[in-house]
Each structure stands twice: as C-alpha cells, then as structure tokens.
Amino acid sequence: MSGKGYQTLLECRRRGFLLRAHGFTVDQIAIVLSLDHPVSPLRLYRYAAGLTATQTVTAFNTLDSSGAASLRESRLYDYELWPEAGRRPPVWALRLLARIYGTAPGQLLSGEALAGYSGRDRDALRAAPGREVLTGSADQDLPVFS
Template identity: 70%
Template sequence: MSGTGYQALLDCRRRSRLLRGHGFTVDQIAVILSLDHPASPLRLYRYVAGLTAGQVIAAYAALDPTNTATLREARLYDYENWPKAGRRPPAHALILLAAIYGTAPVRLISSETLGTYPPPSQRLLLRGQR
C-alpha cells in the first residue's frame, strides 16, 4: 500500500470510529468520507471498514461458499480503480465484498456503473439493496 493510501486508510479508520460512536451508519460514514477522499465507492467502503487489502482478501476467502476464492490484492485494487482503470468487479465479488463491509452490493458502485452490468447481474446486485 502506498504511503498516501495508507495515510488515507488511517484517517478513515479514525474518523469512522468517531462517527460510529455518534451513531452514524456505514453508508452515512462513506458519504462523509467521500467529501475528503476522492476514491471509488468500493475503496471508500474498505476505508470505512478500516481494512487493509490483505484483511479483505482473508475475509473474502472465509466468506466464499465454494472455497475457491481467487481474489488477490492486485485484483482488489483493479476493482477499486474501475471504471477509470482496472477491471469491473463481477456481481458475485461485489456481493461478498458488501457482506465484508456491511452494506448493500449496489452501494459499492455508482448508479451509472450498475447500468453496465447485464440484467441478471443487476438483479443480483439490487436484491441485497438496503
């Protein structure tokens, strides 16, 4: 993790703890942090959770019902950089990541991005909407 990225993670961890102490939800905290951290929703939710990429990879593997999780840190970063760069995360990855971050899968992508998924994937992502 770059120094700048790690500093952003530390700042978001601190602020998330404070905001949770005041009763803010994960989704509200993500909106607040987005004002100061220009990152994709997927990265912001990782920051709200206060997790490093390595911690997310471990949690992802533990949640994968097929026990065949193949998510690597580099791929997570690709997903977090998409759609400006990187790779679009598949719907099943967003569902697992949403479970880790404590939010709905559609909150991890923008509404414009949701439209780039095929209809069956959109339905899967919307199914867990809060």
C-alpha cells in the first residue's frame, strides 16, 4: 500500500496511539480525526483503529462465523464511500465492522445514512458493540486484539 491514503492512515495511527495513551476512546479518536479528514464515519473508525483495508478485511473474514460472506477490500472501500457513492453496507456487515473497531454499529454511519435504513435495522445498528478493539501499527501485517 502506498500513496496519500497510506500516509493519511500512518498519521491517524500516530495520533490515535497518542490519544489512546491519554485515555481517549475509539469514538473520541474518530471525532478528533474528523476535524482534519472529511471522510465517512466508517472510514474514520478504520483510521481511528489504525487498520489498513487489508487488516480490516482479514479480521472481518476471520470473525465472520458463517464463513459464507467474505469481504474484499474493494467492497470495504465501496461501503466507506456510501452514501455519496459506493454501496450501502448491510446491517450484519456494519455490526461485524463495529466489533472490529470497538464501537456501536450506528456510529459507523452519518445520521443521514442511518435514516436510510428501516426502523428495525436502525434498532439493530444502535445495539451495543462487543468491544473487541483491533488496533494496527505500521509494522503489523495482521491485526491483533489489544
């Protein structure tokens, strides 16, 4: 991985590491990062966790108990671009990504995007997370539980 996106991720990892050292939660880190990075909440949380798309996809596919619905990097990027472009993420995928990032699934969407889901789906997205937080570092190939 190279380019501006990777440099942004490295910057966010450094800031996230420093903020975690001061007791910030992943939700608070995502808010701080949003001040400098006008991207979707789903991408902000990946940045807040310090994970590359590859690490996120690996964790997702490892945690997916059904094993039937694997995630690819291209699909993750599609989800991160929605609703301006890309593809709307299904509720089950958001719930699994929330476990990886250590937040509630509804936090991964803007208020406008959340309103596009049915009432039942909005209730499922507001559920509490499993709080399994994965964090990445520049010298890691795969995420580890922290």
